[in-house]
Amino acid sequence: MTAVEQHPRHRLDELLQNPVRFSIVAALDRASTLSFKEVRDAVEITDSALSKQVSLLEGAGYLAVGKSFAGKMPRTSLTLTKQGRTAWKAHLATLREIAGLS
Numbered sequence: 758m759t760a761v762e763q764h765p766r767h768r769l770d771e772l773l774q775n776p777v778r779f780s781i782v783a784a785l786d787r788a789s790t791l792s793f794k795e796v797r798d799a800v801e802i803t804d805s806a807l808s809k810q811v812s813l814l815e816g817a818g819y820l821a822v823g824k825s826f827a828g829k830m831p832r833t834s835l836t837l838t839k840q841g842r843t844a845w846k847a848h849l850a851t852l853r854e855i856a857g858l859s
């Protein structure tokens with residue numbers, strides 16, 4: 758392994774380097790489970806943009822998407838999975854290491 762490959766940036770999670778996905782996971786880390794609308798409003802993006810990012814995070818196993826109904830109204834909830842929480846914590850630790858805070 759060369760000195761370049763040993764730099765902590767190589768341990769950053771590629772999915773979480775995207776600012777929108779980073780913000781989604783940060784919101785869910787603080788709240789555990791949020792509705793689709795709550796995440797959309799917290800991150801300040803459109804439904805379609807959130808839907809695309811949620812699909813990527815769900816596909817990676819970082820989010821669980823729940824579907825339910827309140828009366829006849831569909832409700833979507835987003836929850837950070839154990840795998841997602843582990844990836845989030847490792848990503849933050851690496852950022853802190855790069856910043857010299859660890």
